Structure formats: structure tokens, C-alpha cells
Amino acid sequence: MTAALEVHDLSVTYPGRPPVRAVRGVSLRLAPGEALGLVGESGCGKSSLARALAGLERADGRILLGGQPLPGPSTRRRTREQARRIQMVFQDPYASLNPRMTAMQAVTEMLRVHRLRPRDQIAERAGELLRLAGLPPRVAAARPAALSGGQRQRVAIARALALEPDVLVADEPTTALDVSVQAVILELLASLRAQLGLALLLITHNLAVVAAVCDRAAVMYEGRIVEQAAVPGLLARPRHPYTRRLFAAVPRLPV
Amino acid sequence: MSGGSLLQVRGLSVTMGAAAVVADAGFCLAAGEALGLVGESGSGKTTTLRAILRLLPPAGRITAGQVMFGGRDLTRLPERAMRAVRGGEIGVVWQDPLAALDPLMRVGEQVTEVIRAHSGRADRRAARERALQLMRQVELPDADRTFRRYPHQLSGGQRQRVVIASAIAAGPRLLLADEPTTALDVTIQDQILGLLARLRAELGLALLLVTHDLAVVAQACDRVAVIYAGRIVETGPAAAVFAAPRHHYTDGLLRAAPRLDRPGVLPRGIQGTPPAAAVPAGCAFAPRCPRADQTCRSVTPALSAGPGDGGHLAACHHPLQHSAAPPAGARP
Numbered sequence: 151m152t153a154a155l156e157v158h159d160l161s162v163t164y165p166g167r168p169p170v171r172a173v174r175g176v177s178l179r180l181a182p183g184e185a186l187g188l189v190g191e192s193g194c195g196k197s198s199l200a201r202a203l204a205g206l207e208r209a210d211g212r213i214l215l216g217g218q219p220l221p222g223p224s225t226r227r228r229t230r231e232q233a234r235r236i237q238m239v240f241q242d243p244y245a246s247l248n249p250r251m252t253a254m255q256a257v258t259e260m261l262r263v264h265r266l267r268p269r270d271q272i273a274e275r276a277g278e279l280l281r282l283a284g285l286p287p288r289v290a291a292a293r294p295a296a297l298s299g300g301q302r303q304r305v306a307i308a309r310a311l312a313l314e315p316d317v318l319v320a321d322e323p324t325t326a327l328d329v330s331v332q333a334v335i336l337e338l339l340a341s342l343r344a345q346l347g348l349a350l351l352l353i354t355h356n357l358a359v360v361a362a363v364c365d366r367a368a369v370m371y372e373g374r375i376v377e378q379a380a381v382p383g384l385l386a387r388p389r390h391p392y393t394r395r396l397f398a399a400v401p402r403l404p405v
Numbered sequence: 406m407s408g409g410s411l412l413q414v415r416g417l418s419v420t421m422g423a424a425a426v427v428a429d430a431g432f433c434l435a436a437g438e439a440l441g442l443v444g445e446s447g448s449g450k451t452t453t454l455r456a457i458l459r460l461l462p463p464a465g466r467i468t469a470g471q472v473m474f475g476g477r478d479l480t481r482l483p484e485r486a487m488r489a490v491r492g493g494e495i496g497v498v499w500q501d502p503l504a505a506l507d508p509l510m511r512v513g514e515q516v517t518e519v520i521r522a523h524s525g526r527a528d529r530r531a532a533r534e535r536a537l538q539l540m541r542q543v544e545l546p547d548a549d550r551t552f553r554r555y556p557h558q559l560s561g562g563q564r565q566r567v568v569i570a571s572a573i574a575a576g577p578r579l580l581l582a583d584e585p586t587t588a589l590d591v592t593i594q595d596q597i598l599g600l601l602a603r604l605r606a607e608l609g610l611a612l613l614l615v616t617h618d619l620a621v622v623a624q625a626c627d628r629v630a631v632i633y634a635g636r637i638v639e640t641g642p643a644a645a646v647f648a649a650p651r652h653h654y655t656d657g658l659l660r661a662a663p664r665l666d667r668p669g670v671l672p673r674g675i676q677g678t679p680p681a682a683a684v685p686a687g688c689a690f691a692p693r694c695p696r697a698d699q700t701c702r703s704v705t706p707a708l709s710a711g712p713g714d715g716g717h718l719a720a721c722h723h724p725l726q727h728s729a730a731p732p733a734g735a736r737p
Contacts, residue, residue: 191592192561298678299446328445328617333661334674355590362663362671381668399595400665401620404647 152217154349155180155203155236155317160211162198172198173209174373178351180317185343185350187360187381189396190370196353199370200321203351204238216316234264237310241322243302247294253280253305254290260312276312282345283308284338300331307338311346318342321353336363358400361385369393410473411436411611412457412579417470419449419456419635421682426452428635428683430470436578439605439612441622441629441643443658445679449635450615454581456480457613458497459487474579493523496572496610500584502564506556512567513552516540516574523575539570542607543600562593566600573604580604583615598625619658623647628716631655634680634689637708641717649727651711651719654690688722696723 155178162173172195180186190196202209205220205228213220215235221227240246247256257276261267267275280290283304294302303323310318320339324332340363343350352364360367361381368378369390377390388394410433419427427449434440444450455461457472457479472479475494479487491497499505507515516536521529540548543566556564565585572580582601586594602625605612614625622629622643629647630640631654639652650656657675664670677693688706691697700722708718 192590300678329619329672330445330617330658330661330675332674333663333672334676336663337671337674340671355592356663357591358663358665361665361668385665385668396592397665399591401591401594401598401618401624402666403620403623403659403662403664404644405666 151181153179153214154182154184154216155351156212156214156217157203158212158214160199160202160209160213162195162202162207162209172373173202175211176370176373176375178368178375178378180349180351182316182349183343183347184366185340185352185364187357187364187367188351188353188370189355189357189360189367191355191396194370195373196370197321200238200319200351200353203236203319205233205236206238230264234313235315236317236319237313237315239303239306239310239318239320239323241325243299243306244294246306247302247309249294252291252293253285253297253301253308256305257308257312260309264313266313279308279312280305282311282342284334298331299327300334303327303335304338307335307342311342314346315348317349317351319351319353322355323352324359325354325356332359339363356400357385357396369396409435411438411475412613413471413473414453414457415471415473417453417456417472418468419452419461420466420468421452421462422464424682425468426465426635426682427456430632430635430637432630432637432640434579434611434613437605437609437611438628439614439626441619441626442613442615442632443617443619443622443629444632445617447679447681448632449683450617450632451583452635453632454583454613454615457581458491458495459484460491489523492519492572492577493575494577494579496575496577496580498565498568498572498580498582498585500587502561502568502588503556505568506564508556510555511553512556512559512564513537513540513554516567516570519571519574536570536574539574540567542573542604543567543570545570560593561589562596565589565593565597569597569600569604573608573610576608577610579611579613581613581615584617585614586621587616587618594621601625618662619647620662631658635683636689636720638690638721639717639719640708642715645713645715645717649713649717649725651717651724651727652690652721653694653696653723653725655719656725657693688720698723 157178160176164170188196201207257279258272261272285304324335364381367381367384368375371392377393388397413433415431417430442450456467467480513536517532520532520535537548545551545566586597626643629643630637633654639655660673663672687703688701691701706720706722708720
């Protein structure tokens with residue numbers, strides 16, 4: 151089966167003296183509809199990798215979307231169609247949403263700019279997307295400041311879904327949220343994946359989040375993937391010492 | 406219990422403008438003990454901590470209650486005396502160490518300042534020596550070099566260690582920590598919680614830890630108080646509360662936590678959002694509660710003991726029963 155996303159020997163290097171090699175030759179494969187957790191601590195390179203995938207960062211290596219190589223290295227060279235097929239959700243929706251746009255406007259903007267629907271169907275489709283993201287109709291007219299953290303993240307998700315991507319890259323989407331809200335957003339991501347057949351790359355520092363949502367996990371340390379395995383196996387037998395450290399760091403509730 | 410209490414909060418009520426954000430909250434903390442105050446954003450947990458320190462925002466008022474600490478009611482203490490308590494007898498660790506530190510001052514100097522401010526006229530050299538010692542005690546690497554660094558040159562975990570060094574500088578008996586690890590990733594969180602545990606043991610510190618994460622409480626605290634819409638809805642020994650939660654809100658929080666020991670099991674969110682203020686009558690959780698009935702909507706439940714007791718109290722008209730209890734979250 152053709153992978154939804156394939157990454158070969160991807161590197162991201164920031165200029166400096168010495169240069170910072172944030173991502174060092176990473177290879178990943180994400181099957182259609184699969185959820186892969188990319189887990190590691192702050193500074194391990196996981197967000198640089200995500201940004202490179204979204205075309206927001208210069209990178210060396212190859213990225214294939216649905217078997218088609220993306221032109222490197224920056225997003226400017228991607229066609230609108232290529233850019234559409236991989237979408238991102240960030241940790242802080244407050245920073246990624248325009249404070250002056252209502253939830254409805256944030257979603258219609260995406261539909262309009264990418265000309266995904268005839269003009270007269272845009273409003274209806276935007277309403278549908280907000281519903282799909284679990285937002286009640288009364289929220290459509292609200293601006294980010296009037297929304298809760300969880301609702302903002304839902305708007306960001308609805309925006310990403312507007313483009314009907316094949317791959318959703320979510321970078322710490324629940325880290326800024328309460329545990330109770332985190333659970334609701336994780337439920338949403340899981341149900342979107344099931345309903346839409348989205349492939350999900352979920353980036354987090356918390357192995358417990360990966361355990362809940364993902365089929366496979368890739369553990370990243372100092373710019374490299376040090377272990378990659380199906381989640382149950384990884385949790386039962388973490389092989390790399392760093393994976394064992396991450397595993398031990400997760401605070402636990404009594405059994 | 407009051408005899409052995411280091412901190413005793415009784416009937417504390419706080420308003421923010423017209424809204425009652427803390428209502429009749431009470432709990433106590435024995436010397437050397439760690440209590441986790443747990444709730445969602447907007448539950449009143451941070452306001453409670455700020456009320457204890459009398460650091461409420463301008464619209465905030467303590468309208469009732471007492472905060473007994475060292476034989477005095479802090480709500481009635483003159484501001485001057487209160488300044489000596491803050492950062493003196495009570496150390497404070499905030500969520501965002503970057504906001505707690507002065508960006509233009511070397512971190513070692515900041516710790517030194519705290520020592521000088523709370524020890525009267527300690528000379529600068531002695532204070533610096535003591536600051537270095539504290540920085541080693543909180544396991545900052547290469548304390549001599551770190552001393553001369555500015556906050557932006559440190560990692561998030563290192564900054565929080567500097568804040569903790571300042572918090573213990575004046576030899577407090579009580580540490581208040583507001584989401585001290587929420588901005589950190591789990592690896593660093595684990596180290597900071599480990600550090601707090603070690604300092605507690607070494608210095609005999611009591612800890613009031615405010616957090617939204619029950620798993621953090623499980624790791625760091627002896628007892629837990631769950632706060633919802635400004636009221637304590639369940640409290641008791643952490644082990645007892647986690648093994649057999651009696652309030653449906655506590656149960657909901659437990660089910661919301663993703664768990665390493667249950668791969669493939671989606672955590673379950675609590676539908677709805679908490680109310681912005683305490684409700685005048687009835688249980689504030691009723692609109693989100695699977696078990697709520699007419700009584701819950703009209704009569705405010707009081708904190709009361711269950712069959713087992715052991716200091717485990719819940720404010721619920723229909724508490725969860727755990728006779729042959731399966732573990733929380735394991736039920737369908």
C-alpha cells in the first residue's frame with residue numbers, strides 16, 4: 151500500500167556557530183489512516199521535524215505524500231494541492247488563530263482561499279466543519295478571546311480539516327490544556343481519524359498520550375529516531391534506554 | 406486535626422467583582438505534609454492559593470473565612486507583616502518561572518536578593534555564599550557558572566530550579582506551588598517533582614501543590630482536595646481517593662487521564678465546561694454529572710464521611726459506591 155506520508159533521511163539544520171543539527175536523518179512511514187506518535191522531550195527536534203513536514207522549515211532529505219515526492223526544501227515550492235494534503239495543528243491555538251476572526255470566519259477563509267467549494271456553499275460547509283470538530287452552533291460567531299482553550303483547539307482543527315488533508319500533523323495539541331479537556335480533544339482526533347481516514351502524526355512529550363491514541367510510536371532523541379515500534383510492544387518492552395527513561399517519567403495513577 | 410495543623414483554611418470565600426469564585430473552602434495541612442489541590446482551569450484553585458498569600462488581583466476580595474498559619478489568621482495580618490510571611494515563612498513557586506524571574510538580573514543575584522530581603526542585614530558575601538549553596542541544593546549544574554547566567558540563558562527546568570531555590574531561601578515551613586510543572590515536559594516534570602520530594606524530606610517542608618493533573622498528585626502528595634466551582638468537593642488521603650473516588654467529578658477526572666498501563670484505551674473527557682463562579686444552591690457539578698437528580702440541583706451537598714472514612718470526605722448526594730470496587734476507570 152502506498153504510504154500517506156513517507157520521510158527519508160530528513161535533516162533540519164539551523165545556521166549558527168556551530169550549526170544546530172535539530173533533525174538528523176530521520177525516516178518515517180505513515181500508512182493511510184494510521185496514527186503514529188512522535189515522542190520526545192523539549193529540544194529533541196520533534197517540532198522542527200513537524201515544521202519541516204508542513205513546509206515551514208528548510209530541510210534536506212525527501213518527503214513523499216501519497217507516493218509523490220514533494221519539491222524541497224520550502225513550502226513555497228509546493229503546489230497548492232500538495233500543501234493542502236498535509237495540515238498542522240499547533241500547541242497554542244491562541245497564537246495560531248487570528249484574534250479578530252470569528253470561528254466561522256476562520257474556517258470560511260480556508261475554504262475561500264483554497265477554492266474548495268463554490269462560493270454559495272462555503273457557509274454551509276464551514277458550519278459542517280465546526281460541527282465535525284464538536285463545536286456548538288452558538289460558537290460560530292465567537293472570536294478566540296471568548297472561547298475556552300479546548301474550543302480554540304477545535305477551531306484550529308476545523309480549519310485544518312477544511313482542506314480535507316490526508317495527513318494531519320498535531321504538534322503538542324493538548325499540552326496547554328487541562329487533563330479533562332485534553333481527553334475531549336484526544337477523543338475528537340481519534341474519531342476524526344476513524345470517520346475521515348486521516349493519517350495522524352501526533353507529536354507529544356507524553357508517552358501516555360501516545361499510548362491512548364496511536365498505533366505506533368517513534369521515540370526521538372537528539373534529532374534521531376532511537377526506537378520505533380507498535381505501541382503495545384513499545385510499552386511492554388521499551389528497548390532503548392531513552393525510551394525507558396521517558397516511560398519512567400510519566401506520572402502514574404495507582405492501578 | 407487542628408492541633409497539628411501548620412496551615413488551616415476555614416470557610417474561605419473569595420469574590421472576583423460580583424462573582425463568587427471560592428465558596429466556603431476548607432482544608433488543612435500538617436507540618437511536613439503534601440496536599441494536592443486539584444481542579445480544572447477556572448475551578449478556583451489558583452485563587453485559593455493567591456488568597457492564602459493575599460495576592461489577589463485588584464477585583465478580588467476575601468469575603469469570609471480564616472487562613473490560620475503559625476497561630477495567626479493571615480487574612481487579618483497587616484500588609485507589612487504579610488510581606489514577611491510571603492517568601493519568608495511561606496515559599497512560593499509559580500507556574501511560569503520566566504515570569505517569576507527578573508529578565509535583567511543574573512539568577513544568582515536574584516536568589517541572593519531573596520536571602521537579604523528576609524534575613525535582615527546579612528552581608529552580601531554571606532548571602533552570595535548561601536545562594537550558591539541553595540543552587541547546589543536544587544541540583545543546578547555548575548552552580549558557580551549558573552549563578553552568573555540570566556533567566557533566558559537557562560532551560561525551563563533550570564529556571565524552575567532557580568525559583569525553587571528562591572522559594573526555600575528564607576527557610577520556610579510551607580511551600581505553595583501553583584502548577585509548578587505544567588509548562589514542562591514529563592521528563593523535566595519528573596525531575597522537579599523528585600526535587601520537591603527530596604527538599605520536603607530534607608527540610609521538613611509542607612507542600613500545597615495546585616495542579617489540574619491527578620497523576621501529579623498521585624506522585625507528589627499524601628492527601629488530595631478536589632475543588633470544583635470554588636468548593637472542595639472531595640478530600641482525603643490520596644491513595645484512598647484514587648482507589649475509590651466518591652464524587653462523580655473526581656471519578657471523571659480520573660477517567661480523563663491517559664494511562665500508560667492501558668494502551669489503546671481513549672481517556673474520556675467530562676462533557677461541558679465548569680461554571681465561571683460558585684452556584685448559590687445545589688451541586689455545581691450537577692449539569693455535567695451522569696447521576697444528578699432534582700435534589701442535586703437544589704440542595705448544596707455538604708462534605709461528609711463515607712462508610713470507610715479515614716478522613717475521606719465527599720460532597721455528593723449520590724456518592725459512588727465501591728463495595729467490591731474495580732479500580733477507577735476500569736468500569737464500562
